[in-house]
Amino acid sequence: MSESGADGPRTRDAAAPDGDVPLDVDPDAEGPAAFVQALRVPRNAAVGAAVGVGFTALVFLVFVVLPGTTRSPLWYVGLGFVLALSVAGLVAFVLTLARAVRLSRTL
DSSP states (O other), X not given: OEEEETTEEEEOOTTOTXXXXXXXXXXXXXXXXXXXXXXXXXXXXXXXXXXXXXXXXXXXXXXXXTTTOOXXXXXXXXXXXXHHHHHHHHHHHHHXXXXXXXXXXXX
């Protein structure tokens, strides 16, 4: 994840002149921590959570609120939680996979 130069190991930053995918890795991070930072897992999880909650709110509005259901909303809240969690996980996985593919092409 880091390059060796004449002045010791260094990390590639966002302004990589050779067109590589930028790495935003803490120079002190090693092992799994550097791997998670390079794949931007926390950012991908946050984006996934936002998309999951937004998508679930839209589905809840279109299929529950607008038609005016007569059933208990507790069932729909439970289903909405499962939908939000599933969509968030799927989006985070796809973003992380895309980042891993981009990084693997620079090797």
